[in-house]
Amino acid sequence: MATTVEQERPEAASTEEALLRQRLRRERINKLVFRFLGYVFFLGIWEFASGRILEEALIPGPTRVAQTIGDIWGRGDVPDAFRATLLRIFVGFTISFLIGAIIGIISQNRWLEGFFKDAVLVSLTAPGLIWALITAIVFGNREIGPIIAIVLTTFALVTVNVSEGIRALPKDLVDMGKAFDVGLLRRNRHIVIPHLAPYLFTGLRFGFSIAWKVTVLTEVFSSSRGIGFEMRLATQLFQTDEFLAWVLMFFFFALFLEKVVLQAFERRFFRWRQEVAAA
Amino acid sequence: MANVARKLSAPRRGVGNAFWSFMKSPGFARMLFPVAVILFWLGAMNVIISIWPFMAEVLPTPLEVWGAMWDELIDPFVDGIQAATRANVYATFGRSLIRLGAGFAIAMVLGTIIGLAMGLSKSVDAFFHDWVMAILAMPALAWALFLSLAFGFGHTGPILTVILTGIPFVIVNIREGVRNTPRELFDMARSYQVPQQRITRHVLVPSLMPFMFAAVRYAFSIGWKGLVIAEVFGGQDGAGWTIKFWYDAHRAHAVVGYAFFFILFAIVLEKIVFDPIQRRVFKWRPQITNLQLVEKMFDEPRLALDMATVADASAQPDGEGDRIDG
Amino acid sequence: MAEISVRNLHKEFGIGADKVVALENVNLEVGGHVFVSIVGPSGCGKSTLLNILSGIETPTSGKVEITQEGHEAAPGYVFQAARLLPWRTVLDNLLFVQKEQTAETRARCQRYLEMVQLGDKGTKYPGELSGGMQQRVGIARAFSIEPDVLFMDEPFSHLDAITARSLRRELHEMWKETRKTVLFVTHDVGEAVELSNRIVVFAKGGKLEDDITVDLPFPRDPADERVAVAKAQVLRKFEELDLVAT
Numbered sequence: 001m002a003t004t005v006e007q008e009r010p011e012a013a014s015t016e017e018a019l020l021r022q023r024l025r026r027e028r029i030n031k032l033v034f035r036f037l038g039y040v041f042f043l044g045i046w047e048f049a050s051g052r053i054l055e056e057a058l059i060p061g062p063t064r065v066a067q068t069i070g071d072i073w074g075r076g077d078v079p080d081a082f083r084a085t086l087l088r089i090f091v092g093f094t095i096s097f098l099i100g101a102i103i104g105i106i107s108q109n110r111w112l113e114g115f116f117k118d119a120v121l122v123s124l125t126a127p128g129l130i131w132a133l134i135t136a137i138v139f140g141n142r143e144i145g146p147i148i149a150i151v152l153t154t155f156a157l158v159t160v161n162v163s164e165g166i167r168a169l170p171k172d173l174v175d176m177g178k179a180f181d182v183g184l185l186r187r188n189r190h191i192v193i194p195h196l197a198p199y200l201f202t203g204l205r206f207g208f209s210i211a212w213k214v215t216v217l218t219e220v221f222s223s224s225r226g227i228g229f230e231m232r233l234a235t236q237l238f239q240t241d242e243f244l245a246w247v248l249m250f251f252f253f254a255l256f257l258e259k260v261v262l263q264a265f266e267r268r269f270f271r272w273r274q275e276v277a278a279a
Numbered sequence: 280m281a282n283v284a285r286k287l288s289a290p291r292r293g294v295g296n297a298f299w300s301f302m303k304s305p306g307f308a309r310m311l312f313p314v315a316v317i318l319f320w321l322g323a324m325n326v327i328i329s330i331w332p333f334m335a336e337v338l339p340t341p342l343e344v345w346g347a348m349w350d351e352l353i354d355p356f357v358d359g360i361q362a363a364t365r366a367n368v369y370a371t372f373g374r375s376l377i378r379l380g381a382g383f384a385i386a387m388v389l390g391t392i393i394g395l396a397m398g399l400s401k402s403v404d405a406f407f408h409d410w411v412m413a414i415l416a417m418p419a420l421a422w423a424l425f426l427s428l429a430f431g432f433g434h435t436g437p438i439l440t441v442i443l444t445g446i447p448f449v450i451v452n453i454r455e456g457v458r459n460t461p462r463e464l465f466d467m468a469r470s471y472q473v474p475q476q477r478i479t480r481h482v483l484v485p486s487l488m489p490f491m492f493a494a495v496r497y498a499f500s501i502g503w504k505g506l507v508i509a510e511v512f513g514g515q516d517g518a519g520w521t522i523k524f525w526y527d528a529h530r531a532h533a534v535v536g537y538a539f540f541f542i543l544f545a546i547v548l549e550k551i552v553f554d555p556i557q558r559r560v561f562k563w564r565p566q567i568t569n570l571q572l573v574e575k576m577f578d579e580p581r582l583a584l585d586m587a588t589v590a591d592a593s594a595q596p597d598g599e600g601d602r603i604d605g
Numbered sequence: 606m607a608e609i610s611v612r613n614l615h616k617e618f619g620i621g622a623d624k625v626v627a628l629e630n631v632n633l634e635v636g637g638h639v640f641v642s643i644v645g646p647s648g649c650g651k652s653t654l655l656n657i658l659s660g661i662e663t664p665t666s667g668k669v670e671i672t673q674e675g676h677e678a679a680p681g682y683v684f685q686a687a688r689l690l691p692w693r694t695v696l697d698n699l700l701f702v703q704k705e706q707t708a709e710t711r712a713r714c715q716r717y718l719e720m721v722q723l724g725d726k727g728t729k730y731p732g733e734l735s736g737g738m739q740q741r742v743g744i745a746r747a748f749s750i751e752p753d754v755l756f757m758d759e760p761f762s763h764l765d766a767i768t769a770r771s772l773r774r775e776l777h778e779m780w781k782e783t784r785k786t787v788l789f790v791t792h793d794v795g796e797a798v799e800l801s802n803r804i805v806v807f808a809k810g811g812k813l814e815d816d817i818t819v820d821l822p823f824p825r826d827p828a829d830e831r832v833a834v835a836k837a838q839v840l841r842k843f844e845e846l847d848l849v850a851t
Contacts, residue, residue: 031405038406058429114305115312125545127504129511130538133522137531138337213418217508220420221526231424235512240428247421255416467688470659471702471750472679481701485692563692563730 060241068245077230078249084226085215085250088143092150093211099151100158100203107163116159123156128214136222146218153214158203165199205262212254317341339532347536366516368540375517378434379499379506382441386498389442390449394494397450398457407450415447419505427513436513437506444505445498452497456490492560496553503548507541518544607673607753607786608636609658614667616653616811627653628811631667635803638784642797644839645807651790653811655682655756658788673753680754681747685762687739689731689746696727699746717749718742721775737768744772748779755780755787762792770827773800777824794843798836799825806839808846815842 043062050061060068072078103120107113131149139145173191182190219228227250234243301307320341328335354367366374397404397411422443426436460483468478510519518541525533611633618625627650635641643651656662657669659682671680689698699714700706718724721741731739740760747755761769777800780787791797797804798819806815817839825832 027401030402034402034405035409038408038410041406042410110305111303111308114308115315117305117309118312121546122542125549126538126542127507127545129504129508129519130522130541133526133534134538137526137529137534213420216418217420220424231420235424235428238428240425243424243428247425251417251421255413258416463684463686463688464690466661467682467684468702470661470680470682473702477701481690481693485690488692563732 058240060244064241065244065248068241069249072242072245072249081225081227081230081246082250082253084223085212085219085228088146088219088226089150089208089212089215092147092215093154093208095147096151096154096207096211097158097204100155100207101162101200103155104159104162105166107159108166113163120156120159123152123154124160126153128153128210128217132214132218132221135218139222141222141224145222146215149214149218150211154207154211157207157210158200161199161203161206162196165196168199169195201265205258208262209258212257216250337529337531339535343532344535344539347530347533348539351536351540366521368537371516371521372518372540372544375506375510375519378437378510378517379441379502382438382506383445383498383502385438386442386445386449386502387495390446390494390498391453393446394450394453395457398454404454411447411450414443415451417443419444419501419508422505423509423512426509430513432513432515437509437517437519440505440509441502445502448497448501449494452490452494453487456487459490460486489561489564492557496557499553500548503545607671608634609754609786609788610634610668610670610672611654611658612668612670614654614657614669615665616650616657616662617665626811628657628664631811631813633805633813635786635788637786639803640780640787640789640801641803641805642801643788643790643805643807644792644794644797646809647792649807649809650811651807652685652758654807655758655788655790659756671754679750679752680756681750681752683740683743683747683755683757683760685759687731687736687743689739689742691731694728694730695723695734695742698731698742699749702746702750704750714745714749717745720748720779721745737764737772740764741772741775744776744779748783751783753785755785757787757789759790759792761796769796774824776800781823794839795827795836798832798839799827804839806842806846814846817842 046059047061047063050059050064103116107116128149131152135145135149139148169192173195177186177191216226216228216231219226220232221228223229227246230246231243234240234246324338324340327338351368354369393407393411397407419440422440423436426439430436430439464482464486465478468482506517507519507522510517511523514520518537522534522537522541525537611631614628614631614633616626616628618627629650631650631654643654645651653662657664658671659680689695690701693701696711696714696718699717700711703710703714715724715727718727721744723738723741723745726734726738726742731742734742740763744760747757761772764772773796789797789800801819804815804817804819805813806817808814819835821831821835827833
C-alpha cells in the first residue's frame with residue numbers, strides 16, 4: 001500500500017508571488033469595506049428605528065443626538081458637569097489607589113492578609129450599585145459620597161495587583177543587586193519599582209475603568225452637579241435626546257481616556273512586558 | 280514558625296499556647312474582620328453624630344440593619360402585613376433571577392452565533408468589531424436609564440439590559456475560542472489519520488469549552504449587575520427595584536440590609552455556584568494566579584476567560600484558604 | 606517495514622524578500638528495518654521534511670512516496686512537544702488515535718503504556734505528568750498503532766539528560782523488537798550515533814549534504830570508544846560542511 005504526494009514546480013515564482021500579494025491586498029480592502037458597512041448598518045438601523053419603529057421622542061436618531069450635543073455645548077453646561085465628575089473620579093480613585101496599594105503591601109503578612117481577605121472579596125464581587133445607594137442615603141449630596149463609593153468598588157483591584165506584584169518580585173534579581181553591593185535606593189529604583197510598575201499600572205487601568213462608571217452611578221442618585229446628575233435630570237424630564245447626548249459625550253471621553261491615553265502610555269513604557277506576553 | 284520556636288524554647292501550659300497560636304493564625308484574622316467592621320461602624324456613627332446631631336436619624340445602627348434583614352429572612356414563616364405589600368427577599372431575588380435567566384439565554388444564543396461568525400470570517404469580524412467593543416465599554420447605567428425612557432416600567436427594560444451588558448462578553452469569548460483552537464493538536468490528529476468526526480468531538484469541542492464556560496460565567500455575573508441597575512430605574516419589582524424602594528422611603532437600615540443580601544448573593548454565585556463547577560469541569564487544567572485572572576477580566580476578557588479556570592487556592596499546595604476570584 | 610522514497614523535494618515559504626527555502630532538491634531513499642537519523646543545525650529543514658512526510662504540509666514541488674507492505678497503518682509520529690489532548694486521560698489519548706475503540710484496542714494501549722513504564726498512569730491527565738512522562742506517552746501512542754513507519758522529531762530535546770538517556774534505551778529496545786522503519790530528527794550528533802544505522806546530514810538552507818552509514822554493532826554504549834570515534838567523525842564532517850555552506 002503506497003501513499004504518494006506529487007507536485008509540479010510552478011512555472012514562474014513571480015506569478016506565484018504576485019498572486020499572493022494580490023490576495024493580501026484584497027483582504028485588507030475587504031476588511032475596510034466591511035468595517036465601513038458595519039458603521040453604515042448600525043447607524044442606519046438607529047436612524048431608521050428612530051423615526052419609524054419607535055417615536056423620535058423615545059429613540060432619537062444619531063443626527064438628532066448630534067444636534068443636541070451641539071446645543072448643550074452652546075449652553076455652556078458641559079465644562080462644569082465634566083469638571084465636577086472628573087474631579088470626583090480623580091480624587092476618589094487616587095484615595096482608592098493609595099488604600100488599595102497599602103493594603104496590598106501589608107497583606108504580605110499572612111495575618112493581615114487573612115484580615116482583609118473578606119474586604120477584598122466583597123469589593124470585587126458586590127455590585128457598585130449598593131455602594132452608590134448606601135453613600136447616597138447616608139451622605140446625601142455631599143462630595144464624600146461618590147468618593148467613598150469609588151473607594152469601596154475599586155480598592156480591591158489595586159490590592160490584588162499590588163499583592164501579586166510583590167509576591168512575584170524576582171528575588172534573584174534583588175539578591176544579585178545585593179551581591180554586587182548596589183545600594184538600597186538604587187536597588188529599589190532599578191529593580192523593585194520597574195518590576196512593580198506594570199502591576200500598578202494594570203490596577204490603575206482597571207480601577208479607573210470601574211471608577212468612572214461608579215461615579216456616574218452615584219451621581220445619578222445623590223448629586224446636584226456632574227454628568228450623572230445631568231443624566232438624571234434629562235431622564236426625569238423625559239428628554240431622551242439630552243440624555244443620550246450626555247451619555248455619549250461622557251462615554252466617548254472615558255473611552256478616550258481608557259484606550260487612547262492609558263493604553264498608549266502602557267504600550268510605550270511597558271513594551272518589554274508585551275513582548276514577553278507575546279512570546 | 281514563631282510558634283514552633285516558642286514551643287521548643289519555653290514550654291507553656293497547653294491550653295494557653297493553643298489559644299495564642301490560634302490568635303496568630305490568619306483564620307482568626309479573617310473572623311476578626313467583621314467584628315472590626317461593626318466596631319468601626321459604631322465608632323464612626325458616634326463621631327458623626329457628635330458633630331452633626333441630625334445624622335442620628337439617617338444613620339442606621341448594626342442592630343437596626345440586622346433587624347431589617349431578619350424580618351426579610353423569616354418572612355415566609357410568619358404572617359404579617361409585610362407579606363402583603365411587597366414580596367420578601369426570596370421571591371424578590373427569584374423574580375430577578377428569572378429575568379436574568381431570560382436575558383442570559385438570549386445573550387448566549389445570539390452572542391454565540393455572532394462570536395462564531397466573527398471568529399470564522401475576517402469580514403464579519405471587521406463588520407462587528409468596533410460596535411462590540413463600544414457596547415462592551417458602555418456602562419450598564421446608560422442602558423438602564425435609556426431603556427427605562429424608551430420602554431417605561433416592566434420587564435423589557437431589565438431583560439434588554441441584561442442582553443446588552445452580557446452579549447459583548449459572550450461574543451468576545453466565543454470568538455477567541457474559535458481563534459485559539461490548538462493547531463498543533465489538530466495537526467497531531469491529522470497525522471494519525473483520525474477521522475474528522477472524532478477530531479471535532481474530542482479536539483474542537485473540548486478546546487472551546489473554557490471559552491464557552493467563561494462566556495456563561497461572565498454573561499451571568501455581568502448580566503446580574505446590569506439587571507439590578509435596570510430594575511432600579513425601570514422595574515416594578517425585583518431585587519434592584521426593592522432596594523430602590525427602601526432608598527426612596529428613606530429607610531437606611533433596610534437599604535443597608537438589602538445591600539448585605541446583594542453581597543451574599545454575589546458571593547454565593549461566584550464561590551458556591553461557579554467556582555466548584557469550574558474546578559470540576561477543568562480539573563485537567565494547570566493552575567494560574569488570581570492576578571492574571573483579574574487583570575485580564577476587563578481589558579481582555581477573552582484571555583481572562585481563557586485562563587479563568589482553576590484559580591482557586593484551596594487546591595494549591597501551600598494550602599491557603601480561599602483566594603479572591605474575579 | 607516500509608519504503609520511503611523522496612525525489613526532488615522542494616519546499617518554500619513566503620514570497621519575495623521574505624521567501625525562505627526550507628528544503629532544496631532533496632533526494633532520499635529509506636527502507637526496511639532501519640533507524641535513520643536526520644541531523645543538522647536549526648533551520649536546515651529537518652522538521653519540515655518530517656511534516657511533509659507525515660502529510661501535515663504539502664511540498665512546493667517533488668515527489669514523496671511511502672510504501673507499506675500489507676495493512677494500511679498510518680505512520681506513527683512523535684513530536685517535540687508531546688501534543689497530548691490535555692482534557693483526556695493518558696489511556697484515552699492512546700485510544701484517540703486508534704482505528705477502533707474496542708476492549709481489545711484498549712488492552713493493547715494499556716500494554717504499550719506498560720512498555721514505557723507508565724502502566725499505572727493510564728487514568729491520569731497529561732497535566733499531572735512530568736515532561737519526560739508526557740513524552741513517553743507520546744512514544745507509546747506512536748507505537749500503539751503498530752505502524753510500519755515511525756517519524757520522530759527531536760523527541761528528547763526538551764528533556765533532562767538522565768531521562769533522555771533512559772528513553773533512548775527504551776526506544777532502541779522497542780525498535781529492535783518491532784522491526785520498524787524509523788526516521789529520527791535530531792540536532793544531537795551523539796544521540797544519532799548511538800541510535801542509528803544511517804545518518805543523513807542536512808545543512809542550513811535545506812540541502813542534503815551527506816549520507817553516513819554507521820556500522821557499529823548494537824547495543825551501543827555512549828561511553829564506548831568506538832561510539833566516540835564515530836561521533837567525532839560525524840562532527841568533523843559537520844565542520845567541513847560549515848566551511849562550505851554560507
